[in-house]
Amino acid sequence: MPTVGEIVTYLDQLAARHLAEDWDNTGLLLGDRNRPALKVMTCLTATQAVVEEACDEQVNLLISHHPLPFRPLKIITAESHSSKKVWQLASQGVSLYSPHTRWDSASGGINQQWAEGLDLWNIEPLLPTEEPDPAGGTGRQGTFAQPLSLLEVCHKVKSFLDFVGLFTPLRVVGENEKLIERVGIGCGGADSFLGDAIKAKCDLFITGEARFHNCLEAEEREIGFILTGHYASERFAYDRLAKQLSEKFADCEVWSSRREGNPWNLYSG
């Protein structure tokens, strides 16, 4: 039976520490490397429902994309909204590991999975580094084998999301007929990379969510923009990571949270 530490070592290999953004909080954030890891659960976010599932199921290691805690905590009590979940996990002996921006950027991580899922060619990081880093890089860019219309790309994005089991509407900036050859990708709320996608001569940038003014900027600067929703842009990777871990650690029971969901309901009037 593996220890928490052995699984952490494997995760650190998949998503190298140096790939984390400076502002991020990643790695083993809570817990004890020496404890056994019989039950491991993955999730996008350690929400209240996820934390209760982890405690009810006596999970030993929770792997949450979004860090918990993210900011420093001065108190850890059951009364405080910001620290209650940390207290619940710690008091039930649940360790927590967060790969966050490391897994966005890793060579097999979320942005790479998007780029491959959309059949892009010549995939490389969106933000160039001085020397190529085999461990990965920030965002991805690549080209279609032949140009597609923006509407055809929307179909491609939808079928990727359907394939990974997420049925969600897209928000799109740009004319349906706009021709798309080079695509930039940044999962989550990566709209701050819009300028980098323009600099890289992308015809389209795909992310989870964006501020209104960045959508206006995309329209004015004539780059297509597809927003999948934050949840849809990242959650599928945690179903896949659970599967990967259960193959690697056959003695462990590994699953992705069954209680986690998208907080948004769509109301169409």
Ligand SMILES: [Zn+2]
């Ligand atoms: Zn995210």
